[in-house]
Amino acid sequence: MSAQFPVARPRRLRRTPALRRLVAEHRLSPADLVLPMFVKEGIAEPQPVPSMPGVVQHTRDSLRKAAHEAAEAGVGGLMLFGVPAVKDGTGSAADDPAGIVQLALRDLTSDLGDAVVIMTDLCLDEYTDHGHCGLLTPAGEIDNDATLERYASIAVAQADAGAAVVAPSGMMDGQVGAIRSALDAAGYRDVAILAYSAKYASAFYGPFRDAAECAPRFGDRSSHQQDPPNAEEALREVLLDLDEGADMVMVKPAGPYLDIVRRVRDEVRVPVAAYQVSGEYAMIEAAAEKGWLDRERTIDESLTSIRRAGADIVLTYWATEAARRLRRR
Ligand code: PBG
Secondary structure (H helix, E strand, O other), X not given: OOOOOXXXXXXXXXXOHHHXXXXXXXXXXXXXXXXXXXXXXXXXXXXXXXXXXXXXXXXXXXXXXXXXXXXXXXXXXXXXXXXXXXXXXXXXXXXXXXXXXXHHHHHHHHHHOOOOXXXXXXXXXXXXXXXXXXXXXXXXXXXXXXXXXXXXXXXXXXXXXXXXXXXXXXXXXXXXXXXXXXXHHOOOOOOEEEXXXXXXXXXXXXXXXXXXXXXXXXXXXOOOOEOOOOOHHHHHHHHHHHHOXXXXXXXXXXXXXXXXXXXXXXXXXXXXXXXXXXXXXXXHHHHHHOOOOOHHHHHHHHHHHHHHOOOOEEEOOOHHHHHHHHHHO
């Protein structure tokens, strides 16, 4: 049946790659991407992370090289995680000026200056022998307020070593306020806070715990990280963090929580980051290795979707690769 009147034909604008590019509603650029990186103390060669093919625990030297490559590709930021050689009950390596993250921060800031935004994850789980994000009471529970003092001290150590942004990921109540006060008191009024505000107790962090060697020895993180069914609670966490002085907020994981990314984006007036976590990475790499998915297309689609959901900044282990691809386009 032929139409008697002009019918809407959305397909007209999909006809050629040039048309599709012209009308694309969302675009990623390398500057929106942040590369999470692991640096381990006391290793002579980079160590592959088996559950994250393509990701390594870096030596100080290999970190410098990879950071340089990321900056060269136009990646907007780096998020540094340290894996110390020795762990203890209070995570003392976390704020040791000679601790691995502090050393690596000095390397990167002297190599790269302000060419790329150098950020550090701020938590205790990579540094404690029990693998929890905070100090424990004798009964084995996480002591929220005692942990805040540790976070405050770590923030200052990271700022001393050159971090432009600190990113508290432990989900302790009051952590952003405690860190902001400590940074201000130490004269670091310009060091920004990217708060992991809506961080869920997610099974998708599994592979990361190999990379950062931080699986809890007992129990889990459900007493502080958010429960997956809750969305309103994420907004509550975000608003509290902004009240306490967060400059940017994050939703984590990204892919399974795109609705949260959108709701946070609509609610606040600060940059919103989303973290495509280790499990999201591992799933696509594993399926691609089996030939079940087209690797590059799936990666790019997953990143575009996070952007479309409203993230201004996307943390992804594919940052350098994706940035290079975006530049060729
Ligand atoms: C905690 C932290 C975790 C991740 C980032 N920061 C692990 C956790 O909360 O258990 C997970 C990142 C990922 O899975 O890629 N320091």
